[in-house]
Amino acid sequence: MIEDFKSLVVRTEGPVLTVRLNSPETGNALSEAVLDELLAVLGAIPHQPGIRVVILSGAGADFCLGADRREFAESLAADPTGAGVRVVGTKARQVCDALATTEAVTVARLHGGVIGAGIGLALFCDLRAGADNCRFRLPEAALGVPPAWGGVLPRLMHEAGAAKVRELILTADTFDAATARRMSILHQVVPEAELDAAVARWIKPLVRRSPTALRTAKLMMNAYGNAHRLADATLFDAELLSSALSAGHRARRD
Template identity: 50%
Template sequence: MTTLPPPARPDLSLKTLRVHQRGAVLSIELSGPEPGNVVTDAMLDDLRAVLDHQGPDVRVVVLSGAGDDFCLGGDRAEFVLTDPAAQRQRVSGIKARRVYEALTGNPAVTIAQVHGRAVGAGLGLAIACDLRVGSQDASFRLPELALGLPTAWAGILPRLINEVGTARARELVLTGRAVDAQEALSLSLLHKVVPAEKIDAATTAWANPIVRRPLAALRVTKTLLNSYSAATMLADASVLEAELMAAVVAETHRGGTRP
Protein backbone atom coordinates (compact mmCIF):
# COMPACT_ATOMS: atom_id res chain seq x y z
CA MET A 1 0.00 0.00 0.00
CA THR A 2 1.36 3.42 -0.95
CA THR A 3 2.17 5.69 1.99
CA LEU A 4 1.31 9.35 1.56
CA PRO A 5 2.89 12.30 3.34
CA PRO A 6 0.67 13.96 5.95
CA PRO A 7 -1.46 16.87 4.72
CA ALA A 8 0.00 20.34 4.99
CA ARG A 9 -1.16 22.48 7.87
CA PRO A 10 -3.61 25.21 6.82
CA ASP A 11 -1.54 27.84 8.63
CA LEU A 12 1.26 27.33 6.10
CA SER A 13 1.39 29.45 2.99
CA LEU A 14 -0.76 28.03 0.18
CA LYS A 15 1.10 27.99 -3.13
CA THR A 16 -1.72 27.28 -5.55
CA LEU A 17 -4.93 28.59 -3.96
CA ARG A 18 -6.47 31.81 -2.78
CA VAL A 19 -8.78 31.16 0.15
CA HIS A 20 -11.04 33.42 2.15
CA GLN A 21 -14.12 33.03 4.29
CA ARG A 22 -17.02 35.42 4.67
CA GLY A 23 -19.53 34.30 7.24
CA ALA A 24 -20.48 30.68 6.52
CA VAL A 25 -19.15 30.78 2.92
CA LEU A 26 -15.63 29.49 2.24
CA SER A 27 -14.25 30.53 -1.17
CA ILE A 28 -11.41 28.56 -2.75
CA GLU A 29 -9.88 29.93 -5.96
CA LEU A 30 -7.51 27.77 -7.99
CA SER A 31 -4.53 30.02 -8.64
CA GLY A 32 -1.54 27.95 -9.66
CA PRO A 33 1.70 29.51 -10.89
CA GLU A 34 1.27 27.93 -14.34
CA PRO A 35 -1.35 29.20 -16.83
CA GLY A 36 -4.68 27.43 -16.67
CA ASN A 37 -4.56 26.37 -13.01
CA VAL A 38 -3.27 22.92 -13.91
CA VAL A 39 -3.66 20.32 -11.17
CA THR A 40 -0.25 19.62 -9.67
CA ASP A 41 0.70 17.64 -6.58
CA ALA A 42 1.15 20.98 -4.81
CA MET A 43 -2.43 21.96 -5.67
CA LEU A 44 -3.75 18.61 -4.43
CA ASP A 45 -1.84 19.11 -1.16
CA ASP A 46 -3.25 22.64 -0.79
CA LEU A 47 -6.81 21.53 -1.53
CA ARG A 48 -6.57 18.67 0.92
CA ALA A 49 -5.22 20.97 3.65
CA VAL A 50 -8.02 23.51 3.19
CA LEU A 51 -10.86 20.98 2.90
CA ASP A 52 -9.64 18.79 5.75
CA HIS A 53 -9.44 21.77 8.09
CA GLN A 54 -12.44 23.85 7.10
CA GLY A 55 -14.33 25.21 10.08
CA PRO A 56 -17.50 23.57 11.43
CA ASP A 57 -19.35 26.82 10.73
CA VAL A 58 -18.86 26.52 6.95
CA ARG A 59 -22.12 25.77 5.13
CA VAL A 60 -21.10 26.63 1.56
CA VAL A 61 -17.80 26.03 -0.24
CA VAL A 62 -17.30 27.86 -3.54
CA LEU A 63 -14.64 26.56 -5.94
CA SER A 64 -13.49 28.85 -8.76
CA GLY A 65 -10.45 29.47 -10.94
CA ALA A 66 -8.27 32.52 -11.50
CA GLY A 67 -7.36 33.78 -14.96
CA ASP A 68 -8.92 32.88 -18.30
CA ASP A 69 -9.83 29.26 -17.50
CA PHE A 70 -11.26 27.31 -14.59
CA CYS A 71 -8.72 24.46 -14.86
CA LEU A 72 -6.87 22.90 -17.79
CA GLY A 73 -6.46 19.50 -16.14
CA GLY A 74 -3.41 17.66 -14.89
CA ASP A 75 0.10 19.05 -15.22
CA ARG A 76 1.74 17.13 -18.05
CA ALA A 77 5.16 18.27 -16.86
CA GLU A 78 4.60 16.20 -13.71
CA PHE A 79 3.28 13.26 -15.71
CA VAL A 80 6.67 11.77 -16.44
CA LEU A 81 7.24 8.36 -17.98
CA THR A 82 10.70 7.78 -16.49
CA ASP A 83 9.56 5.68 -13.54
CA PRO A 84 9.01 2.06 -14.63
CA ALA A 85 6.74 1.41 -11.64
CA ALA A 86 4.85 4.70 -12.12
CA GLN A 87 5.15 5.26 -8.38
CA ARG A 88 4.73 9.02 -8.69
CA GLN A 89 1.52 8.61 -10.65
CA ARG A 90 0.24 6.14 -8.08
CA VAL A 91 0.83 8.61 -5.23
CA SER A 92 -0.74 11.47 -7.20
CA GLY A 93 -3.76 9.32 -7.97
CA ILE A 94 -4.33 8.53 -4.30
CA LYS A 95 -3.95 12.20 -3.39
CA ALA A 96 -6.46 13.14 -6.09
CA ARG A 97 -9.00 10.62 -4.80
CA ARG A 98 -8.71 11.96 -1.27
CA VAL A 99 -9.30 15.51 -2.50
CA TYR A 100 -12.23 14.30 -4.60
CA GLU A 101 -13.78 12.56 -1.61
CA ALA A 102 -13.30 15.72 0.47
CA LEU A 103 -15.37 17.58 -2.12
CA THR A 104 -18.06 15.00 -2.82
CA GLY A 105 -18.43 14.09 0.84
CA ASN A 106 -18.11 17.62 2.16
CA PRO A 107 -20.69 18.40 4.88
CA ALA A 108 -21.12 21.86 3.34
CA VAL A 109 -22.86 22.48 0.02
CA THR A 110 -20.18 22.82 -2.66
CA ILE A 111 -20.60 25.16 -5.64
CA ALA A 112 -18.34 25.23 -8.71
CA GLN A 113 -18.01 28.49 -10.66
CA VAL A 114 -16.80 27.51 -14.12
CA HIS A 115 -15.52 29.99 -16.67
CA GLY A 116 -13.41 29.29 -19.73
CA ARG A 117 -12.19 25.74 -20.13
CA ALA A 118 -12.58 22.85 -17.67
CA VAL A 119 -10.45 20.03 -19.06
CA GLY A 120 -9.81 16.54 -17.68
CA ALA A 121 -9.17 16.88 -13.96
CA GLY A 122 -10.70 20.36 -14.18
CA LEU A 123 -13.98 18.84 -15.32
CA GLY A 124 -13.57 16.33 -12.50
CA LEU A 125 -13.21 19.03 -9.85
CA ALA A 126 -16.28 20.82 -11.20
CA ILE A 127 -18.60 17.80 -11.21
CA ALA A 128 -17.41 16.83 -7.74
CA CYS A 129 -19.36 19.86 -6.53
CA ASP A 130 -23.05 19.74 -5.65
CA LEU A 131 -24.04 22.75 -7.77
CA ARG A 132 -22.36 24.16 -10.87
CA VAL A 133 -22.81 27.55 -12.49
CA GLY A 134 -20.99 28.42 -15.69
CA SER A 135 -20.33 31.55 -17.67
CA GLN A 136 -21.40 31.63 -21.30
CA ASP A 137 -17.82 30.93 -22.42
CA ALA A 138 -17.50 27.78 -20.28
CA SER A 139 -16.56 24.52 -21.99
CA PHE A 140 -15.74 20.98 -20.90
CA ARG A 141 -13.56 18.25 -22.40
CA LEU A 142 -12.06 14.88 -21.45
CA PRO A 143 -8.92 14.39 -23.60
CA GLU A 144 -7.40 11.45 -21.72
CA LEU A 145 -7.81 8.82 -24.46
CA ALA A 146 -6.11 11.08 -27.00
CA LEU A 147 -3.17 11.27 -24.56
CA GLY A 148 -3.03 7.49 -24.28
CA LEU A 149 -4.53 7.41 -20.80
CA PRO A 150 -7.69 5.92 -19.28
CA THR A 151 -10.28 8.25 -17.82
CA ALA A 152 -9.27 7.29 -14.31
CA TRP A 153 -8.73 10.29 -12.09
CA ALA A 154 -9.97 10.45 -8.52
CA GLY A 155 -13.45 9.01 -9.20
CA ILE A 156 -14.43 11.18 -12.15
CA LEU A 157 -15.99 8.38 -14.22
CA PRO A 158 -18.65 7.09 -11.78
CA ARG A 159 -19.51 10.67 -10.86
CA LEU A 160 -19.84 11.63 -14.54
CA ILE A 161 -22.06 8.62 -15.26
CA ASN A 162 -24.21 9.44 -12.27
CA GLU A 163 -24.57 13.10 -13.24
CA VAL A 164 -25.11 12.92 -17.02
CA GLY A 165 -26.08 9.28 -17.66
CA THR A 166 -24.17 6.32 -19.04
CA ALA A 167 -24.80 6.96 -22.75
CA ARG A 168 -23.74 10.61 -22.62
CA ALA A 169 -20.72 9.84 -20.45
CA ARG A 170 -19.63 7.13 -22.90
CA GLU A 171 -19.74 9.58 -25.80
CA LEU A 172 -17.86 12.33 -23.97
CA VAL A 173 -15.12 9.94 -22.84
CA LEU A 174 -14.65 8.06 -26.12
CA THR A 175 -14.74 11.08 -28.46
CA GLY A 176 -13.03 13.63 -26.22
CA ARG A 177 -14.99 16.40 -27.90
CA ALA A 178 -15.54 19.80 -26.31
CA VAL A 179 -18.96 20.67 -24.85
CA ASP A 180 -20.00 24.32 -24.73
CA ALA A 181 -21.95 25.93 -21.90
CA GLN A 182 -25.42 25.47 -23.37
CA GLU A 183 -24.87 21.80 -24.14
CA ALA A 184 -23.31 21.36 -20.69
CA LEU A 185 -26.53 22.79 -19.26
CA SER A 186 -28.63 20.28 -21.22
CA LEU A 187 -26.37 17.43 -20.01
CA SER A 188 -26.49 18.58 -16.36
CA LEU A 189 -22.77 19.26 -16.33
CA LEU A 190 -24.01 22.73 -15.39
CA HIS A 191 -27.13 23.70 -13.48
CA LYS A 192 -27.12 27.30 -14.64
CA VAL A 193 -25.46 29.43 -17.37
CA VAL A 194 -25.08 33.19 -16.92
CA PRO A 195 -23.04 36.04 -18.42
CA ALA A 196 -19.53 36.15 -16.96
CA GLU A 197 -20.21 39.33 -15.02
CA LYS A 198 -23.17 37.69 -13.25
CA ILE A 199 -21.51 34.48 -12.10
CA ASP A 200 -20.79 35.79 -8.59
CA ALA A 201 -24.39 36.98 -8.23
CA ALA A 202 -25.69 33.57 -9.35
CA THR A 203 -23.52 31.86 -6.73
CA THR A 204 -24.71 34.26 -4.06
CA ALA A 205 -28.33 33.57 -5.02
CA TRP A 206 -27.72 29.90 -4.24
CA ALA A 207 -25.57 30.47 -1.15
CA ASN A 208 -27.78 32.98 0.68
CA PRO A 209 -30.71 30.62 1.40
CA ILE A 210 -28.39 27.67 2.06
CA VAL A 211 -26.51 29.43 4.86
CA ARG A 212 -29.84 30.08 6.59
CA ARG A 213 -30.79 26.41 6.67
CA PRO A 214 -30.56 24.64 10.06
CA LEU A 215 -27.09 23.11 10.17
CA ALA A 216 -28.11 19.62 11.31
CA ALA A 217 -30.84 19.33 8.65
CA LEU A 218 -28.46 20.56 5.96
CA ARG A 219 -25.77 18.02 6.80
CA VAL A 220 -28.18 15.12 7.10
CA THR A 221 -29.71 16.05 3.73
CA LYS A 222 -26.25 16.14 2.13
CA THR A 223 -25.50 12.71 3.61
CA LEU A 224 -28.78 11.29 2.30
CA LEU A 225 -28.22 12.71 -1.19
CA ASN A 226 -24.75 11.19 -1.32
CA SER A 227 -25.99 7.86 0.03
CA TYR A 228 -28.84 7.54 -2.45
CA SER A 229 -26.52 8.57 -5.28
CA ALA A 230 -23.98 5.94 -4.27
CA ALA A 231 -26.71 3.33 -4.08
CA THR A 232 -27.26 3.67 -7.83
CA MET A 233 -23.68 2.52 -8.48
CA LEU A 234 -23.55 -1.21 -7.81
CA ALA A 235 -19.76 -1.32 -7.89
CA ASP A 236 -17.44 1.67 -7.66
CA ALA A 237 -14.19 0.74 -9.36
CA SER A 238 -12.80 4.24 -8.82
CA VAL A 239 -11.05 2.96 -5.68
CA LEU A 240 -8.71 1.19 -8.11
CA GLU A 241 -8.08 4.16 -10.39
CA ALA A 242 -4.66 5.10 -9.01
CA GLU A 243 -3.45 1.54 -9.62
CA LEU A 244 -5.05 1.39 -13.08
CA MET A 245 -3.46 4.69 -14.13
CA ALA A 246 -0.07 3.62 -12.81
CA ALA A 247 -0.37 0.32 -14.71
CA VAL A 248 -1.03 2.15 -18.00
CA VAL A 249 1.89 4.52 -17.43
CA ALA A 250 4.19 1.63 -16.58
CA GLU A 251 3.11 -0.25 -19.73
CA THR A 252 3.74 2.84 -21.83
CA HIS A 253 7.18 3.17 -20.30
CA ARG A 254 7.96 -0.43 -21.26
CA GLY A 255 7.47 0.37 -24.92
CA GLY A 256 3.80 1.00 -25.61
CA THR A 257 2.53 3.98 -27.55
CA ARG A 258 3.50 7.29 -25.96
CA PRO A 259 0.80 9.94 -25.61
Protein backbone atom coordinates in the same frame (compact mmCIF):
# COMPACT_ATOMS: atom_id res chain seq x y z
CA MET B 1 -9.53 35.30 7.48
CA ILE B 2 -6.95 34.81 4.72
CA GLU B 3 -4.84 31.66 4.58
CA ASP B 4 -1.42 31.53 2.87
CA PHE B 5 -0.96 28.86 0.22
CA LYS B 6 1.29 28.69 -2.82
CA SER B 7 -1.26 27.32 -5.29
CA LEU B 8 -4.56 28.50 -3.80
CA VAL B 9 -6.15 31.70 -2.61
CA VAL B 10 -8.32 30.88 0.39
CA ARG B 11 -10.57 33.34 2.17
CA THR B 12 -13.16 32.92 4.89
CA GLU B 13 -15.93 35.49 5.09
CA GLY B 14 -18.43 34.53 7.76
CA PRO B 15 -19.98 31.19 6.81
CA VAL B 16 -18.51 31.18 3.28
CA LEU B 17 -15.11 29.69 2.43
CA THR B 18 -13.79 30.69 -1.00
CA VAL B 19 -11.06 28.55 -2.56
CA ARG B 20 -9.51 29.76 -5.83
CA LEU B 21 -7.05 27.70 -7.84
CA ASN B 22 -4.24 30.18 -8.37
CA SER B 23 -1.79 28.86 -10.95
CA PRO B 24 -3.08 30.60 -14.09
CA GLU B 25 0.27 30.18 -15.83
CA THR B 26 -0.39 26.42 -15.93
CA GLY B 27 -4.13 26.70 -16.59
CA ASN B 28 -4.59 25.81 -12.89
CA ALA B 29 -3.30 22.31 -13.61
CA LEU B 30 -3.91 19.90 -10.74
CA SER B 31 -0.39 19.07 -9.62
CA GLU B 32 0.42 17.09 -6.49
CA ALA B 33 1.13 20.35 -4.65
CA VAL B 34 -2.33 21.71 -5.56
CA LEU B 35 -3.96 18.48 -4.39
CA ASP B 36 -2.05 18.64 -1.11
CA GLU B 37 -3.28 22.16 -0.47
CA LEU B 38 -6.87 21.27 -1.38
CA LEU B 39 -6.71 18.36 1.04
CA ALA B 40 -5.44 20.67 3.76
CA VAL B 41 -8.26 23.17 3.19
CA LEU B 42 -11.04 20.59 2.93
CA GLY B 43 -9.66 18.58 5.82
CA ALA B 44 -9.88 21.63 8.09
CA ILE B 45 -13.59 22.24 7.46
CA PRO B 46 -14.81 19.81 10.18
CA HIS B 47 -12.85 21.95 12.65
CA GLN B 48 -14.64 25.11 11.43
CA PRO B 49 -18.31 24.38 12.18
CA GLY B 50 -19.31 27.88 11.11
CA ILE B 51 -18.46 27.15 7.46
CA ARG B 52 -21.70 26.50 5.59
CA VAL B 53 -20.67 26.99 1.94
CA VAL B 54 -17.45 26.38 -0.01
CA ILE B 55 -16.97 28.12 -3.37
CA LEU B 56 -14.38 26.59 -5.71
CA SER B 57 -13.12 28.75 -8.60
CA GLY B 58 -10.07 29.32 -10.77
CA ALA B 59 -7.84 32.34 -11.45
CA GLY B 60 -7.00 33.55 -14.94
CA ALA B 61 -8.60 32.59 -18.23
CA ASP B 62 -9.59 29.03 -17.25
CA PHE B 63 -11.07 27.18 -14.32
CA CYS B 64 -8.79 24.16 -14.74
CA LEU B 65 -7.13 22.55 -17.76
CA GLY B 66 -6.76 19.18 -16.06
CA ALA B 67 -4.08 17.14 -14.36
CA ASP B 68 -0.48 18.30 -14.56
CA ARG B 69 0.83 16.19 -17.46
CA ARG B 70 4.29 17.70 -17.23
CA GLU B 71 4.52 16.52 -13.63
CA PHE B 72 3.42 13.04 -14.73
CA ALA B 73 6.18 12.98 -17.38
CA GLU B 74 8.81 14.08 -14.87
CA SER B 75 7.60 11.49 -12.36
CA LEU B 76 7.79 8.69 -14.94
CA ALA B 77 11.26 9.77 -16.03
CA ALA B 78 12.40 9.49 -12.41
CA ASP B 79 10.54 6.24 -11.74
CA PRO B 80 9.17 4.37 -14.80
CA THR B 81 7.14 2.02 -12.56
CA GLY B 82 4.60 4.81 -12.06
CA ALA B 83 4.76 4.84 -8.26
CA GLY B 84 4.65 8.64 -8.20
CA VAL B 85 1.62 8.71 -10.45
CA ARG B 86 -0.17 6.30 -8.10
CA VAL B 87 0.47 8.66 -5.21
CA VAL B 88 -1.02 11.58 -7.14
CA GLY B 89 -3.96 9.45 -8.25
CA THR B 90 -4.70 8.48 -4.66
CA LYS B 91 -4.61 12.13 -3.58
CA ALA B 92 -6.96 13.05 -6.43
CA ARG B 93 -9.50 10.54 -5.17
CA GLN B 94 -9.14 11.87 -1.62
CA VAL B 95 -9.81 15.43 -2.80
CA CYS B 96 -12.91 14.38 -4.74
CA ASP B 97 -14.20 12.33 -1.82
CA ALA B 98 -13.65 15.31 0.49
CA LEU B 99 -15.62 17.61 -1.82
CA ALA B 100 -18.48 15.14 -2.01
CA THR B 101 -18.67 14.33 1.70
CA THR B 102 -17.84 17.60 3.46
CA GLU B 103 -20.74 18.89 5.51
CA ALA B 104 -20.58 22.28 3.80
CA VAL B 105 -22.43 22.83 0.52
CA THR B 106 -19.84 23.00 -2.25
CA VAL B 107 -20.32 25.31 -5.23
CA ALA B 108 -18.20 25.23 -8.39
CA ARG B 109 -17.79 28.59 -10.18
CA LEU B 110 -16.62 27.70 -13.69
CA HIS B 111 -15.32 29.72 -16.61
CA GLY B 112 -13.09 29.19 -19.64
CA GLY B 113 -11.52 25.77 -20.01
CA VAL B 114 -12.81 22.95 -17.82
CA ILE B 115 -10.82 19.98 -19.08
CA GLY B 116 -10.28 16.39 -17.95
CA ALA B 117 -9.54 16.38 -14.22
CA GLY B 118 -10.99 19.90 -14.07
CA ILE B 119 -14.38 18.41 -14.95
CA GLY B 120 -13.84 15.80 -12.25
CA LEU B 121 -13.04 18.41 -9.62
CA ALA B 122 -16.14 20.44 -10.50
CA LEU B 123 -18.39 17.41 -10.74
CA PHE B 124 -17.88 16.48 -7.10
CA CYS B 125 -19.26 19.85 -6.03
CA ASP B 126 -22.93 19.96 -5.05
CA LEU B 127 -23.85 22.91 -7.28
CA ARG B 128 -22.16 24.08 -10.49
CA ALA B 129 -22.58 27.44 -12.18
CA GLY B 130 -20.75 28.15 -15.44
CA ALA B 131 -20.06 31.14 -17.63
CA ASP B 132 -21.34 30.89 -21.19
CA ASN B 133 -17.71 30.90 -22.38
CA CYS B 134 -17.01 27.53 -20.72
CA ARG B 135 -15.59 24.81 -22.91
CA PHE B 136 -15.38 21.24 -21.69
CA ARG B 137 -13.42 18.24 -22.89
CA LEU B 138 -12.60 14.71 -21.73
CA PRO B 139 -9.29 14.20 -23.59
CA GLU B 140 -8.02 11.05 -21.88
CA ALA B 141 -8.64 8.62 -24.75
CA ALA B 142 -6.92 10.97 -27.18
CA LEU B 143 -3.96 11.12 -24.80
CA GLY B 144 -3.76 7.34 -24.48
CA VAL B 145 -4.86 7.07 -20.85
CA PRO B 146 -8.08 5.80 -19.20
CA PRO B 147 -10.59 8.21 -17.62
CA ALA B 148 -9.30 7.25 -14.19
CA TRP B 149 -8.86 10.41 -12.14
CA GLY B 150 -10.42 10.88 -8.74
CA GLY B 151 -13.16 8.31 -9.21
CA VAL B 152 -14.93 10.62 -11.64
CA LEU B 153 -16.27 8.15 -14.25
CA PRO B 154 -19.22 6.66 -12.28
CA ARG B 155 -20.08 10.10 -10.91
CA LEU B 156 -20.09 11.54 -14.43
CA MET B 157 -22.18 8.69 -15.85
CA HIS B 158 -24.66 8.92 -12.99
CA GLU B 159 -25.04 12.72 -13.23
CA ALA B 160 -24.84 13.20 -17.01
CA GLY B 161 -26.04 9.92 -18.54
CA ALA B 162 -24.04 6.92 -19.73
CA ALA B 163 -24.74 7.23 -23.47
CA LYS B 164 -23.59 10.83 -23.82
CA VAL B 165 -20.58 10.31 -21.57
CA ARG B 166 -19.55 7.31 -23.68
CA GLU B 167 -19.63 9.49 -26.80
CA LEU B 168 -17.64 12.32 -25.22
CA ILE B 169 -14.95 10.02 -23.81
CA LEU B 170 -14.47 8.00 -27.01
CA THR B 171 -14.47 11.03 -29.35
CA ALA B 172 -12.72 13.45 -26.94
CA ASP B 173 -14.86 16.19 -28.53
CA THR B 174 -15.06 19.66 -27.00
CA PHE B 175 -18.51 20.71 -25.82
CA ASP B 176 -19.92 24.04 -24.71
CA ALA B 177 -21.73 25.35 -21.65
CA ALA B 178 -25.18 24.84 -23.18
CA THR B 179 -24.42 21.15 -23.78
CA ALA B 180 -23.04 20.83 -20.26
CA ARG B 181 -26.26 22.35 -18.93
CA ARG B 182 -28.40 19.85 -20.84
CA MET B 183 -26.28 17.04 -19.37
CA SER B 184 -26.60 18.44 -15.82
CA ILE B 185 -22.85 18.97 -15.62
CA LEU B 186 -23.89 22.60 -15.07
CA HIS B 187 -26.94 23.68 -13.11
CA GLN B 188 -26.80 27.26 -14.36
CA VAL B 189 -25.25 29.04 -17.38
CA VAL B 190 -24.88 32.82 -17.34
CA PRO B 191 -22.68 35.46 -18.99
CA GLU B 192 -19.30 35.61 -17.24
CA ALA B 193 -20.03 39.10 -15.91
CA GLU B 194 -23.04 37.65 -14.07
CA LEU B 195 -21.34 34.56 -12.67
CA ASP B 196 -20.60 35.95 -9.20
CA ALA B 197 -24.18 37.17 -8.90
CA ALA B 198 -25.51 33.74 -9.87
CA VAL B 199 -23.38 32.09 -7.19
CA ALA B 200 -24.44 34.70 -4.64
CA ARG B 201 -28.11 33.91 -5.32
CA TRP B 202 -27.44 30.33 -4.22
CA ILE B 203 -25.41 31.33 -1.19
CA LYS B 204 -27.91 33.78 0.28
CA PRO B 205 -30.54 31.16 1.19
CA LEU B 206 -27.99 28.42 1.93
CA VAL B 207 -26.36 30.31 4.79
CA ARG B 208 -29.81 30.75 6.39
CA ARG B 209 -30.59 27.04 6.31
CA SER B 210 -30.37 24.85 9.39
CA PRO B 211 -26.85 23.32 9.47
CA THR B 212 -28.35 20.05 10.64
CA ALA B 213 -30.83 20.00 7.76
CA LEU B 214 -28.11 20.69 5.17
CA ARG B 215 -25.79 18.10 6.66
CA THR B 216 -28.50 15.46 6.77
CA ALA B 217 -29.64 16.24 3.23
CA LYS B 218 -26.10 15.81 1.90
CA LEU B 219 -25.66 12.54 3.78
CA MET B 220 -28.94 11.21 2.40
CA MET B 221 -28.19 12.24 -1.19
CA ASN B 222 -24.73 10.68 -1.03
CA ALA B 223 -26.14 7.47 0.45
CA TYR B 224 -28.95 7.15 -2.11
CA GLY B 225 -26.64 8.14 -4.94
CA ASN B 226 -24.25 5.31 -4.09
CA ALA B 227 -26.88 2.70 -3.30
CA HIS B 228 -26.70 1.17 -6.80
CA ARG B 229 -22.96 0.50 -6.57
CA LEU B 230 -22.31 -2.96 -5.19
CA ALA B 231 -18.56 -2.50 -5.48
CA ASP B 232 -16.47 0.60 -5.98
CA ALA B 233 -14.22 -0.05 -8.95
CA THR B 234 -12.85 3.49 -8.75
CA LEU B 235 -10.58 2.23 -5.98
CA PHE B 236 -8.42 1.03 -8.88
CA ASP B 237 -8.25 4.44 -10.60
CA ALA B 238 -4.78 5.35 -9.34
CA GLU B 239 -3.44 1.95 -10.37
CA LEU B 240 -5.06 2.13 -13.82
CA LEU B 241 -3.74 5.62 -14.44
CA SER B 242 -0.19 4.81 -13.37
CA SER B 243 -0.14 1.56 -15.34
CA ALA B 244 -1.33 3.24 -18.54
CA LEU B 245 1.10 6.13 -18.24
CA SER B 246 3.97 3.82 -17.33
CA ALA B 247 3.25 1.57 -20.33
CA GLY B 248 3.13 4.58 -22.63
CA HIS B 249 6.39 5.89 -21.21
CA ARG B 250 8.14 2.55 -21.81
CA ALA B 251 6.80 2.34 -25.36
CA ARG B 252 8.18 5.78 -26.19
CA ARG B 253 11.61 4.82 -24.81
CA ASP B 254 11.81 1.54 -26.75
